[in-house]
Amino acid sequence: MTINFKSLCNEYVQGVNPYIPGKPISELQRELGLTRISKLASNENPLGCSPIAVEAMQKAALDIARYPDGNSYQLRDALAEFWKVRSNQILLGNGSNEVLELIARTFAGSGDEIIFSQYAFAVYEISTQLVGATPIKVPAKGFAHDLEAMASAITDNTKIIYIANPNNPTGTVFDQSVWNEFIVKVPKNVLVVVDEAYIEYAQAKMVNDYPDVMQDLESYPNILITRTFSKAYGLAGLRIGALIAQSEVIDLIQRVREPFNVNAMAQAGALAALQDQAFIKQSIVLNNQGMQQIEDFLNEKGINFIESYGNFITARFKNASQLNQELLKEGVIVRPQAGYGMTDYLRISIGSETENQHFIEALTKLA
Ligand SMILES: Cc1ncc(COP(=O)(O)O)c(C=O)c1O
Incomplete structure (x- = not known):
């Protein structure tokens, strides 16, 4: 007897477009047997992480037979001090991805609408679909969020x-x-989730112009x-x-969160990483230099790109899909944007100087 598993599946889950992650280095190695690979596909930090965090995680590994602190007491306390909020205002997740999804699972369901921009992080749509809510995609202005239209x-x-x-x-x-202008227009019974995954880079670039959303939490x-x-x-x-x-x-949200969603290594690593703000400064400097390196190259080649305040840059190419395949053969992994309806675009994460150079050389050879 054949089983129609799809018919057994929750109808909301059936409608989900799965998240497509950046190609892992090991996968490309397996497929093409390349030795030189630069992954510029997932907006990771080319510097790695703070050595203090590595040391803390090594120490935490020695006690890994124990369950983690389900309340992440120490880390939440340290973050509360860092962000100048109370620790009962902080919830931690298995990546901010989990947090974004937990918000939808806690507050939305069938018949509810969830608004996000035309070109927005894929997890917003997935979280909406998973709870059976209706996604309302608001057309972007240029490539940016149109907050006025979103309020409307x-x-x-x-x-x-x-x-x-x-x-x-x-x-x-x-x-x-x-x-x-936006926040005053939003009724108080509508939750406004501001995803600041790349705040460190943007704050450094915009200085006083970057919105201080945290300061508005009480009002x-x-x-x-x-x-x-x-x-x-x-x-x-x-x-x-x-x-x-x-x-x-x-x-x-605590009621929906799995009790041990943040593992012990993560708590120890993050707590130590928070203490090493010099590493963050160093990462920002490297990112600014890398951004300049890639922008200079794109300008020189006459390739259009969207000015970026993160650790990545999205640029327009004639045959983006084919170019992506050719870049893979050269050992350069970037991120195609067809899934976002930006078929002509590739997103390039800013890597180390050498990784950026690898991308530049590969593109020069191919274009
Ligand atoms: C805008 C945005 N938000 C959230 C995330 C999720 O990050 P993580 O789950 O690793 O915290 C990403 C990851 O790329 C992102 O680009």
Whole structure:
């Protein structure tokens, strides 16, 4: 007897377009047997992570037979001090990806609407679909979020608005004045999730213009902020991210969160990494230099790109899909953007000088 598993599957899950991650280095090695590979596909930190974090994780490994602290007490305490909020305003997740999904699972369901921008991080749509809510995709302005149009898209059914600043995959940002105009328009019963995965890079570039959303948490209790240790902190493989919100919001999401969702190594690594702000500064300097290196090259070649405030740059190519395949053969992994409806675009993460050079050489050879 053949079983129709699809008919057994939750109808919301049937409709999900699976997330397509960047190609792992080991996969390309297996496929093509290459020795020189530069992965510029997942916006990781080319510097690695803080050596202090590595040491803390090595120490934590010695006690790995024990379950982790399910409340991540020490780390939440340290983050509360760092962000100047109370520790009961912080919830941690297995990457900020989990946090983004937990928000939808806690607050939205069938009949609710979730708003996000046309070119927005894929997880917003997946989280919406998984809870059977209706995605409302608001056309982008250029490639950036159109916050005015997003506010106008709010209806009585709107539960959540997901906004990334800077945005992935476009690298665009909105500034303090645009944010101020937007947040006053949002009814208090609509949750505004501001995903600040790339904040460290944008803040360094925009200085005082980068919106201080955290400061608005008390005046606008419907604000939820997500942060991650995967980007500037260089701990993507560890899977740890955070939510900062009102304690009542955190308390509700705690009911949905799996008790040990943040493992012991992640807690130890993140706690140590937080102490090493010199590493973050170093990562930003390297990113600025790498961004300049890639921008100079693209300008020289006359290749259009979207100005980015993150650790990646999205550029337009004639045959993006074919070029992606050819770059893979040269050992360079970038990220095609067809899944976002940007068929002519490739997103290139900023790597080390040598990795960027590898991309430049490969493209020069191919183009
Ligand atoms: C805008 C944005 N938000 C969230 C994430 C998720 O990061 P993580 O789950 O590693 O914290 C990413 C990852 O690429 C991202 O680009």
